[in-house]
Amino acid sequence: MISHEIKINFKEYNTLKELDKPNYDLCAEAVKAMKNSHSPYSKFRVGAALRLQSGKIIYGSNQENAAYPSGLCAERVALFHWGANHPDDPIEAIAVTAHSDEFEILQPVTSCGACLQVLAEYEKMYNKPIEIFLFCNNGPVWVMEGVESFLPFLFFENRLIS
Secondary structure, three states, X not given: OOOOOOOOXXXXXXXXXXXXXXXXXXXXXXXXXXXXXXXXXOOEEEEEEEEEOOOOEEEEEOEXXXXXXXXXXXHHHHHXXXXXXXXXXXXXXXXXXXXXXXXXXXXXXXXXXHHHHHHHHHHXXXXXXXXXXXXXXXXXXXXXXXXXXXXXXXXXOHHHOO
């Protein structure tokens, strides 16, 4: 038997103010994106902002629907918009934030597995990690270099990609 250990590394900042200006601004764009959340059922609003290599910002917010599971997470809204409209402009970073009308969020909310899997495929397309910023209002900021920090055994099969 062989025993393996997986470790992840990420940076934690106490507040958004500790980030450099481009990353602070990206997080501010995620807050703006969150305002377009359609979350009347959960009252849990999520916003995502992608910064592309060109500097363009792509927005996404969670979109709920009474016919579960017809809704979609903020991350995939932004990622699929990018894939449909800007696939030749690589993603450099994504910022994700959340707010609840029902309770205070005290630490960053991580992306779901489906969103991480989509992000992983786009990283593989360009063969480089995407910087991920997760944060909440008045709380810490977590920064990861690529999706493998979340999914060390992500599903990927090179023969499925042309």
